[in-house]
Amino acid sequence: MDLRQLSYFVAVAEERQFTRAAERVSVAQPAVSAQIGRLERELGERLFHRDPRTVTLTPAGDALLPHARAALAAAERGRDTIASLRGMLTGRLRVGVAGPVDHRLAETLGEFHRRHPAIEIVVSQQQNEPLLLAVATGEIDAAVVGLGAHPLPPAVEAREVAIEPLVVCLHREHELAGRTTITLAGLREQPLLMLPQGSGLRAVVLGACRELGFVPRVAGEAAELRSLVELAGVGLGVAIVPRSVAEGATTLRLTRPELWRRTALAWNREGSSPAGRAFLALAEERFAPQG
DSSP states (O other): OOHHHHHHHHHHHHHSSHHHHHHHHTSOHHHHHHHHHHHHHHHTSOOEEEOSSOEEEOHHHHHHHHHHHHHHHHHHHHHHHHHHTTTSOOEEEEEEESSSOOHHHHHHHHHHHHHOTTEEEEEEEOOHHHHHHHHHHTSSSEEEEEOOSSOOOTTEEEEEEEEEEEEEEEOTTSTTTTOSEEESGGGTTSEEEEOOTTOHHHHHHHHHHHHTTOOOEEEEEOSSHHHHHHHHHTTSOEEEEEGGGGTTSEEEEEESSOOEEEEEEEEETTOOOHHHHHHHHHHHHHOOOBO
16 A cells, blocks of 8 residues: 555545546546555455446445545655755645634735745635544644534644624514524524534534423524525524624524634644644734634
């Protein structure tokens, strides 16, 4: 098993097709197929289910994928570390964000680029859980995530950088709109609009509902917080969102319990690339905690 084989394997797993994977790694498709075949023979397991249109991972392939990604990330960090010995940081900075890029992250990345112009910056937007997994495996250097109801992976360190209350957003003519506050239990029968599975905010809300002994009725999902506000505003349900997102909308203060969105900067405690360490040092200055 070598890095070339692992890079081909990851490309096929992510592209779900040998032809697109070959284009991605800039080699001929038969070469990719041959290397995957050698890897399967070496491991004694088939890694992909193949059909004429697409390929999918077998259980063995699914088990190998996070380790392959971690090995490739470690090799890239090693190359970047050696390059940094020449006195100029090069390579790639990989930053993840659960939600939109806010002004602090944008300003930090802008300053980082001015200080280290030779480093390529890659920003990925995902839900909380896949971002934290990517930090834990070393696929990304740092992430701005929500602290939810689930514990962080063992390899991940995080520092809280912002906290704000959650409010209930609803249609201006909703039966509850004349109130100023609502308990979480008071939403038991209400259709809730939520972020998709894997989001930190959803985990916070569902965890609080479980503690009160009920499962909320999820009526719809949207990938962005502002979309939840818009959907609640036209009467499709009620949404529990951070106060800053609901500006201009009809809202109620959530009580018993009060819920909060806690945002954190996360990184891998077991090591990062030189670019990642430089970014974290700068982020320590720029991401002062906000209330």
